[in-house]
Structure formats: C-alpha cells, structure tokens
Amino acid sequence: MKPNLLTLRIQRFNKEKDPSGWIEPFEVEVRKGMNLLEALLRIQDEQDRGLAFRYSCRGAVCGSCAMRVNGKDVLACRTHVEDLLEKPALIEPLPLFPVTRDLIVDMSAFFDRYRKMEPYLQAKPISPQVEYPMEEEKRKEIDPYINCILCGICFGTCPAFEKDSEFLGPAMLAKAYRFLVDPRDRRNEEILRAVNHQQGVWGCKTVFNCVKVCPKQVPPTYAIVKMRNRVLWYRIRHLISPSQPFGRFFS
Amino acid sequence: MEILSHDILIIGGGLAGLRAAIEAKRSGRDVAILSKVHPLRSHSVAAQGGINAALGNASTPAKDTWENHAFDTIKGSDYLADQDAVEAMCREAMERVIEMEHWGTLFSRTEDGKIAQRPFGGAGFPRACYAADRTGHNLLHTLYEQVVGLRIPVYEEWYALSLVIQEGRCVGALCLHFFEGRIVPFRAKAIILATGGYGRIYLRSTNAVINTGSGSFLAYQAGIALEDMEFIQFHPTSLYGTNILITEGARGEGGYLINARGERFMERYAPHLMELGPRDIVARGTQTEIDQGRGFEGGYVHLDLRHLGREKIMERLPGIRQITVDFAGVDPILESIPIQPAQHYSMGGIPTNADGETELPGLFAAGECACVSVHGANRLGGNSLLETLVFGERAGRKAAEQAGKEKKIPEEMIFRERLGAFQSRLDGIFGRKGEEPSFLIRDEMKAMMTSRVGIFREESGLLAARGKIQELKKRFLKTGLKQKGLAFNNELVQHWELEGMLHLAEAIVEGALARKESRGSHFRADYPKRDDEHWLRHTLAFKTEEGVRLDYKKVSITSYPPKERTY
Numbered sequence: 090m091k092p093n094l095l096t097l098r099i100q101r102f103n104k105e106k107d108p109s110g111w112i113e114p115f116e117v118e119v120r121k122g123m124n125l126l127e128a129l130l131r132i133q134d135e136q137d138r139g140l141a142f143r144y145s146c147r148g149a150v151c152g153s154c155a156m157r158v159n160g161k162d163v164l165a166c167r168t169h170v171e172d173l174l175e176k177p178a179l180i181e182p183l184p185l186f187p188v189t190r191d192l193i194v195d196m197s198a199f200f201d202r203y204r205k206m207e208p209y210l211q212a213k214p215i216s217p218q219v220e221y222p223m224e225e226e227k228r229k230e231i232d233p234y235i236n237c238i239l240c241g242i243c244f245g246t247c248p249a250f251e252k253d254s255e256f257l258g259p260a261m262l263a264k265a266y267r268f269l270v271d272p273r274d275r276r277n278e279e280i281l282r283a284v285n286h287q288q289g290v291w292g293c294k295t296v297f298n299c300v301k302v303c304p305k306q307v308p309p310t311y312a313i314v315k316m317r318n319r320v321l322w323y324r325i326r327h328l329i330s331p332s333q334p335f336g337r338f339f340s
Numbered sequence: 341m342e343i344l345s346h347d348i349l350i351i352g353g354g355l356a357g358l359r360a361a362i363e364a365k366r367s368g369r370d371v372a373i374l375s376k377v378h379p380l381r382s383h384s385v386a387a388q389g390g391i392n393a394a395l396g397n398a399s400t401p402a403k404d405t406w407e408n409h410a411f412d413t414i415k416g417s418d419y420l421a422d423q424d425a426v427e428a429m430c431r432e433a434m435e436r437v438i439e440m441e442h443w444g445t446l447f448s449r450t451e452d453g454k455i456a457q458r459p460f461g462g463a464g465f466p467r468a469c470y471a472a473d474r475t476g477h478n479l480l481h482t483l484y485e486q487v488v489g490l491r492i493p494v495y496e497e498w499y500a501l502s503l504v505i506q507e508g509r510c511v512g513a514l515c516l517h518f519f520e521g522r523i524v525p526f527r528a529k530a531i532i533l534a535t536g537g538y539g540r541i542y543l544r545s546t547n548a549v550i551n552t553g554s555g556s557f558l559a560y561q562a563g564i565a566l567e568d569m570e571f572i573q574f575h576p577t578s579l580y581g582t583n584i585l586i587t588e589g590a591r592g593e594g595g596y597l598i599n600a601r602g603e604r605f606m607e608r609y610a611p612h613l614m615e616l617g618p619r620d621i622v623a624r625g626t627q628t629e630i631d632q633g634r635g636f637e638g639g640y641v642h643l644d645l646r647h648l649g650r651e652k653i654m655e656r657l658p659g660i661r662q663i664t665v666d667f668a669g670v671d672p673i674l675e676s677i678p679i680q681p682a683q684h685y686s687m688g689g690i691p692t693n694a695d696g697e698t699e700l701p702g703l704f705a706a707g708e709c710a711c712v713s714v715h716g717a718n719r720l721g722g723n724s725l726l727e728t729l730v731f732g733e734r735a736g737r738k739a740a741e742q743a744g745k746e747k748k749i750p751e752e753m754i755f756r757e758r759l760g761a762f763q764s765r766l767d768g769i770f771g772r773k774g775e776e777p778s779f780l781i782r783d784e785m786k787a788m789m790t791s792r793v794g795i796f797r798e799e800s801g802l803l804a805a806r807g808k809i810q811e812l813k814k815r816f817l818k819t820g821l822k823q824k825g826l827a828f829n830n831e832l833v834q835h836w837e838l839e840g841m842l843h844l845a846e847a848i849v850e851g852a853l854a855r856k857e858s859r860g861s862h863f864r865a866d867y868p869k870r871d872d873e874h875w876l877r878h879t880l881a882f883k884t885e886e887g888v889r890l891d892y893k894k895v896s897i898t899s900y901p902p903k904e905r906t907y
C-alpha cells in the first residue's frame with residue numbers, strides 16, 4: 090500500500106524572489122496523530138529550508154502558529170493532518186495583516202491596538218502584604234477573557250474590518266472587558282470611553298464569528314454586548330442625574 | 341557600523357527576563373529586552389500547575405511557613421541545592437506572588453477569597469498557587485502587560501549569537517535581526533541571560549520546540565563553566581504521542597496512575613505519598629512499570645481523573661482537558677489519559693550567586709538557564725516559576741545597581757573587531773559544500789539522549805553516548821547550508837543552535853558518566869545509592885579544545901544536614 094501522503098499547497102511570499110507571491114505544492118508522509126505544524130517542520134527540514142512560519146509551544150498555548158487552512162483560520166499545531174487528506178490543502182498566511190515572508194505576517198497593527206487599550210491592571214491601593222480578596226465566582230466571570238493567547242485568528246473572520254480597517258478588533262475588546270470587570274482595577278469610565286465608538290464596541294456586527302473560531306474559546310462578542318449595555322446604562326443614568334461626572338462623556 | 345546601546349540588555353522574554361526588565365527599569369535604568377520570539381510566545385506561557393509560596397491559605401491543621409518550603413525544596417533536591425539560595429527564594433516567595441496578584445494575575449481562589457493553593461509532589465503542604473491550570477499563561481501575560489505599561493523596548497525576533505567580552509568583562513552581544521538579516525552589536529553595561537532550558541536536546545520532551553539552550557551555550561562558549569548539567573528532570577506524565585505536559589496538578593487534584601493490570605502502581609515506589617511523590621521517584625516508577633511489561637502497548641500507562649468528576653475537571657483542569665481532547669482525542673471526564681515520562685526541566689545551567697551574577701563581570705543569568713542552585717538534583721513542581729520571579733527580580737536589581745556604577749564605555753573598535761571575526765566564521769560555514777543536512781544529526785542526537793541519557797543510566801550506555809556525540813560533532817563540522825544570506829535563514833539559525841546543543845549534550849553525558857552515584861533525577865543503575873562522601877558536590881563542566889573538562893565545587897549547607905530521602 091502507498092504510504093499516506095498529505096499534499097499541502099502553500100502560499101509563498103518573498104519580496105526579493107517574486108513580489109506577487111506564488112503557490113507551491115509539497116507532499117509529506119503522514120504519521121499517526123501528526124499535526125499540521127509537524128508536517129510543516131518536516132517540509133522545512135527535508136524539502137525547503139527556506140519555508141518560513143512561526144512556532145514555539147506546539148501545544149496551542151503560545152499563539153505563534155495561526156494561519157489560514159482551506160479558508161479557515163486555525164492554529165497549525167492544533168490541526169490534525171488526518172482532516173486534510175481528502176484533497177490538497179491550501180495553506181495561507183493569516184489575512185488582514187501584511188505578509189512578511191511566506192506564512193509569517195506582520196502583527197504590529199495588532200499589538201499597536203493592544204497597547205492602545207493600556208492593557209495593564211491599574212490597581213486600587215492595597216497593602217503590599219495581602220492579596221485582593223476576590224470571590225471564586227468573580228474569577229470565573231473574568232477567566233474566559235483571560236484565556237486569549239493573542240494569536241490574531243479572530244481578526245481574519247471579523248466582518249467589522251470590512252467597514253472600518255481601524256476597528257479595534259475582537260481580541261482587544263475582550264481584553265478591555267477583562268480589565269473592566271476586574272474588581273481590582275480602578276478604571277471604569279476610562280475603559281468604557283476607550284471602546285465607546287464606531288471603531289470600538291459599536292463597530293461590531295454581533296455575528297459571533299470570533300466566538301466560533303477562537304481556539305481558546307474566548308467569547309469576545311459577549312464582552313462587546315456587555316460593554317454596550319454598560320455604556321447605555323451610564324447614558325440613562327446621566328439622563329436621570331446629569332450631575333454624575335461620568336455622564337458627560339456619553340451625552 | 342550600527343551599534344545599539346542600553347544600560348542593560350536582557351536576552352530572553354520569558355518570565356525571568358520580563359521580571360528582570362521590570363526591576364531594572366524601576367531602578368531608573370535604560371533597559372531593553374531581546375528575544376527570538378515575541379515574549380508572549382516564550383516557553384513560560386505553557387506552565388500549567390502552579391507557583392509555590394508558603395502563603396498558608398489552604399485550611400490545614402498547622403500553618404505553612406517558608407522554612408517548611410525550604411526544607412521540602414532541599415530534601416527534594418536530594419541535598420544538592422545550595423541552602424542559602426533556597427532560603428532566599430522561599431523567604432521572598434510570598435512577596436513575589438502577592439506582587440503578581442497586584443499586577444493582575446488572576447489566581448484561583450479559596451472559599452474566603454484568598455489565592456488558592458494545591459498540593460504538589462514532594463511538598464508537605466498545599467503550597468502551589470495556581471490560576472486554574474494555566475498558571476504560566478496568566479503570569480506571563482501579566483508581566484508582559486507591565487512591560488508594556490513601563491514602555492520597555494523589546495527587540496522581537498532577534499537572536500543573540502555571541503557575547504562580546506573585553507578585558508574580562510562582558511560589554512555586549514552580537515545579535516541577529518532575523519527578518520532583516522543584519523547582525524548588530526549591542527553595547528551594554530550589564531547583560532542578563534534569561535534564555536530558558538534546553539529540553540529539545542531530547543526526543544521526548546514537554547518543552548516548547550524553541551528550547552534549544554542557545555543562551556547557556558553563549559556563556560559556555562565565553563568560558564563560563566556549566567553547573568550540574570547531568571541533572572535533567574523527567575516528568576512522569578506527558579501525553580503519549582506528542583509529549584505535551586499533563587500537569588502534576590492533575591495528581592494534586594487527586595488523579596491516579598494506573599498500569600495495564602489496573603494497579604495503582606505508585607504503592608510500590610512511594611507508599612505514603614503515592615502519586616504525589618517527587619517527580620524523580622514517580623518518573624522512575626512509571627518507567628519501571630513500562631519497562632517491566634506492565635504498561636500498555638507502545639509504552640505508556642494511564643492517568644485516571646474520572647473519579648474527580650466533571651465539575652472538578654472543568655473548574656480546576658480545563659486546560660488539561662482541552663489538551664487531551666485536542667491532541668489525543670481523549671476526554672478525561674470519560675476516559676483515562678495515556679501518559680509516559682518525558683524530559684521536562686533542566687536543573688543545571690549557568691552558575692550564579694543569589695543575585696544572578698555569573699563569574700564574568702557584567703554578565704548575569706536568571707531563570708531556567710541559570711543554576712543558582714535552588715533545585716539541586718531534582719526540582720520540585722512549582723519551584724521554577726518561583727525561581728524565575730525571585731531571581732529575575734534579584735538579577736534585575738543587581739544589574740541596575742552595577743550599571744549605575746559602571747562609567748567606562750567600551751570603544752566601538754572592539755565591536756567592529758568581534759563582528760568581523762563572527763562574519764568570517766559565518767563565511768566559512770557558508771563556504772562549506774556540506775556532506776549531509778544538519779537535521780539528521782539533530783534527530784540522531786535527540787534519539788540517543790532519550791535512550792541512553794534518560795531516566796535510567798549506566799556506564800555502558802553512557803560510554804556509547806560519549807562515542808556517539810564525538811561522531812556527531814565530527815559529522816557536524818562537515819555539514820553545509822543551502823540557504824544563503826542571513827534574513828529568514830532558519831537553516832543557519834538551526835545549524836548554530838545545533839552546535840550549541842551538541843556541546844550541552846556532551847556536558848550532560850560527561851557529568852553523568854563521572855558521577856558514580858544516584859541522586860535525584862540522575863539515576864545510575866550501576867550505582868543505585870546516593871554517595872554523600874564522594875558526590876555531595878556540584879559538577880562544573882568547562883569547554884576546552886579537547887572537549888569537556890570537569891571540576892567540582894562545594895554545596896552550601898546552612899541548617900539542613902543531608903538525610904536519607906524517603907517518601
């Protein structure tokens with residue numbers, strides 16, 4: 090019997106060689122339980138030392154190896170090649186981000202947005218000797234949003250970018266929410282202000298694509314909807330009591 | 341020629357590197373981090389089970405203390421740890437962990453809202469603070485967030501290739517901008533190596549694919565001896581197939597190890613602590629079951645979590661469930677997890693004092709690449725995350741202090757010279773025709789290390805390993821490169837990393853051959869007993885033209901005289 094062969098059609102890009110890019114087919118012998126990252130590493134060893142892609146943990150926790158496989162954005166290390174044997178699989182870099190080389194994209198726009206959110210706890214004062222008290226229930230409420238590995242997969246499937254390329258993006262809005270609901274963080278209005286616009290929570294089309302594709306089951310759309318509700322709630326409160334200092338940001 | 345200058349350059353963006361950077365920055369220095377991957381992709385992100393600190397939050401009859409923690413660590417180390425360093429680490433553990441909580445780490449909680457702690461192997465108290473089973477992810481993201489807040493610059497996807505030493509002082513490093521293919525000299529008053537472990541010298545390893553130990557090799561090449569390299573930790577429970585880690589926390593929560601006959605076999609090896617014996621003992625027990633035919637076909641046993649129930653698994657071990665479902669198609673709520681031992685941690689490394697200083701002025705090391713030594717012959721679970729924070733902080737502080745005093749600025753000349761020399765070495769490599777690709781050598785080295793320098797060692801196997809390494813080193817000199825240029829040249833980087841791995845492997849083998857005793861993770865079937873009279877000492881491996889030269893140094897003992905280690 091012929092060994093099981095996997096065919097990958099890989100989108101290549103090398104500015105010096107061919108600025109318009111090309112698709113190159115490769116064949117790899119499949120081993121039991123093999124994932125796509127292992128297949129790519131084999132190709133890099135045995136067939137094309139120049140093939141460029143990112144990797145690190147090989148366990149779906151570091152967020153390095155996001156790419157587009159047959160039109161779907163996935164982590165290569167979490168993708169079984171057994172599922173790709175039917176027909177030649179098309180492997181492309183993540184969409185939206187500029188391609189640097191082959192499957193490596195430039196994620197600086199992603200991390201620029203990340204920094205814009207000021208994604209670090211701005212804590213209420215407390216004695217350095219003790220932890221903040223927190224209910225386990227509260228932790229569980231924040232936990233799903235903490236699990237984001239910043240792989241960039243949610244950006245590619247999000248229709249909000251079609252309308253506005255400056256949209257903050259699902260991962261960043263989930264990150265904002267993570268700090269908003271963290272009882273240790275003293276910010277509240279700052280965070281809401283940072284997302285209360287068309288490139289923030291109001292740009293979302295609530296089609297839940299990001300929730301569906303997230304390899305870590307982070308639900309950004311829920312965060313977005315909850316933040317919208319909070320914004321509305323503040324607006325209403327302002328109508329009732331305009332002296333609330335926070336209200337003026339939303340009037 | 342372009343030169344980049346900083347007071348302090350930190351090589352490595354894992355927990356140790358980031359923590360060091362934060363401290364040095366807070367001391368008012370100009371600090372930069374340089375890392376071959378984006379900091380969040382560092383291996384630290386994969387740590388699962390927890391970080392030790394004697395907070396005493398769990399409800400136990402007696403209260404945990406840092407002295408208990410120190411004792412457990414020293415006993416766990418099979419008395420090879422330096423006790424003064426262990427005491428420093430355990431004393432500062434609470435402060436470091438609370439600080440992480442204040443910076444945003446989302447630790448799991450007890451019923452009264454405190455940081456939750458779970459039992460870990462070899463620990464007398466539930467001491468491992470955890471964030472579900474994604475402790476490393478939570479800690480690393482928290483530290484990176486702080487780094488962003490402090491606006492510390494990060495050179496992402498740059499490789500440190502060589503240290504620049506002048507008149508017995510480390511004054512900088514040559515680094516490669518991988519995408520642009522430029523080698524740029526960095527000038528610094530202090531350099532901190534925080535480059536992690538070298539698990540990928542082994543075929544079966546829980547480590548990230550990028551853990552090649554190149555930072556340790558930088559120091560070794562610069563003439564610094566590597567310490568205790570023969571002590572390699574094997575983790576008892578890695579997922580059969582991919583060797584992805586299944587945290588000790590799974591046993592901490594009550595998981596059983598079961599052989600093919602359905603027995604809880606740890607009864608034979610650690611009748612009191614059972615599955616929560618220290619790693620070396622559980623790993624040897626597991627491997628013995630497999631070797632003696634009581635495992636399943638293919639070489640694995642079962643980790644059974646089913647009796648914990650859905651709720652506990654979903655709450656405390658959700659990441660583990662995700663891993664076993666994704667990578668083995670096994671749902672631990674319904675089925676047992678197939679596991680086997682695998683290389684997990686590098687106890688040895690660059691010798692430092694408790695402030696991260698190496699013997700080379702200007703050079704510091706912290707984290708898994710360093711050997712302080714707080715783990716001795718066997719690290720306890722939860723202690724290495726702690727090590728990264730405690731000694732990252734200490735190294736950052738000390739480096740800042742020294743950089744403040746250092747007034748001499750080395751001249752450009754020296755960097756120009758070193759760059760020229762490095763370039764001509766590269767030209768030599770590029771000029772070789774190459775008889776075979778280097779990945780074949782890499783794969784043979786890995787398989788050999790797992791089979792001959794693994795959990796069980798003996799003279800004949802180690803001698804064969806020595807012979808094999810010499811052969812591989814010779815063959816390596818005849819490998820060539822197909823890829824030209826420096827930009828995106830994976831082949832070049834892997835070639836360079838392999839050279840380092842071969843040297844580290846050699847130091848491991850030589851240390852293991854010489855050490856005719858069994859201690860902690862180093863088990864010699866031909867010398868199964870610990871021998872304090874001859875071997876209560878640290879190994880030092882020096883790189884020479886002829887190969888490895890071994891020397892030894894004393895273990896620092898404060899208040900815990902060596903005793904027999906039973907569990």
Ligand SMILES: Cc1cc2nc3c(=O)[nH]c(=O)nc-3n(C[C@H](O)[C@H](O)[C@H](O)COP(=O)(O)OP(=O)(O)OC[C@H]3O[C@@H](n4cnc5c(N)ncnc54)[C@H](O)[C@@H]3O)c2cc1C
Nearest residue numbers: 352353354355356376384389390500536707708722724725
């Ligand atoms: C799967 C797994 C789970 C673990 N779980 C736990 C746990 O629950 N508790 C615990 O205490 N410990 C645990 N450990 C151990 C612990 O995670 C590591 O020891 C620790 O994270 C190491 O951190 P570090 O900062 O020293 O190195 P790393 O996180 O490995 O970082 C090394 C950094 O150096 C950079 N680097 C390396 N070489 C170069 C170079 N030449 N040039 C430029 N940059 C370079 C890399 O890019 C990276 O940023 C676990 C380990 C594994 C394998």
Ligand code: FES
Nearest residue numbers: 147151152154166
């Ligand atoms: S390699 Fe880390 S997520 Fe795939």
